Amino acid sequence: MAGKNTSRQNFGGAPSEMGSRGAVIILLGEIGAGKSTFISVAGQTLQIRPEIGHGLLSCTKHVQEFQVQSPYNPKQLVRLIDTPGFNDPAIDDDEQLFNIIEWLKLEPKTKISGILFLHGIDQERVNPTVVSPNHILIPTPPGVRIVTTKWDAPIPEEKKSGHENDLQRIFPTSETLRFHRTFDSAWEIITAIQADPSGLTQNEFRKMLLKICPKFKQHTSIIDKMKGLFRQMFA
Numbered sequence: 001m002a003g004k005n006t007s008r009q010n011f012g013g014a015p016s017e018m019g020s021r022g023a024v025i026i027l028l029g030e031i032g033a034g035k036s037t038f039i040s041v042a043g044q045t046l047q048i049r050p051e052i053g054h055g056l057l058s059c060t061k062h063v064q065e066f067q068v069q070s071p072y073n074p075k076q077l078v079r080l081i082d083t084p085g086f087n088d089p090a091i092d093d094d095e096q097l098f099n100i101i102e103w104l105k106l107e108p109k110t111k112i113s114g115i116l117f118l119h120g121i122d123q124e125r126v127n128p129t130v131v132s133p134n135h136i137l138i139p140t141p142p143g144v145r146i147v148t149t150k151w152d153a154p155i156p157e158e159k160k161s162g163h164e165n166d167l168q169r170i171f172p173t174s175e176t177l178r179f180h181r182t183f184d185s186a187w188e189i190i191t192a193i194q195a196d197p198s199g200l201t202q203n204e205f206r207k208m209l210l211k212i213c214p215k216f217k218q219h220t221s222i223i224d225k226m227k228g229l230f231r232q233m234f235a
Helices: 035-042 093-104 157-170 183-194 202-216 222-233
Strands: 023-029 064-069 077-082 112-120 144-149
Touching: 023 035, 023 183, 035 064, 035 077, 035 112, 035 144, 035 183, 093 202, 112 183, 112 202, 144 157, 144 183
Parallel strands: 023 077, 023 112, 112 144
Antiparallel strands: 064 077
């Protein structure tokens, strides 16, 4: 079934040569983290916007590419890659990961500018044992950013700040960025990741995902999934 969902779909821009198609930024995260919302907000000129879910199931069933124009240079395109969310009760995580792996085959030599892990700040805080002083902290690879979302959620500000601090302690080498559902905050994040690109080709990233695939669904926490991937990127 995953093999049927790997065709490239471009929304908002015409296909062109690789050099002019724009930087590739892949968005990852669990269902409801705000990946499709991020793309919709960043791409104000998109002809077709990603479908945004509001329930427990993910609306993004396969990988989709959206080309958006930079507000700083209209001739510059950025390719935002929307991916199916993890922890979807209807689809196993290894199947979701396989969909991404198959999509990465389409342009194996294309370099990835960055990878955004979106994480809702309204989620339960990280288990205290994960951020204990004796716990091994995970370095964040170049071109990878953790983006916190849902800052407008009706929960106490101290809980949001506490959750953000937990993430910064687990991933101390990453600048945790905030997405406030605004055009400006979306492009601040895109600009930040373009300034520190990953340098990975899509084939290199595909091989990393293949290695973590067997154990990926064993982790119920999105934080543990991120840690597993980061370890593999530094292997």
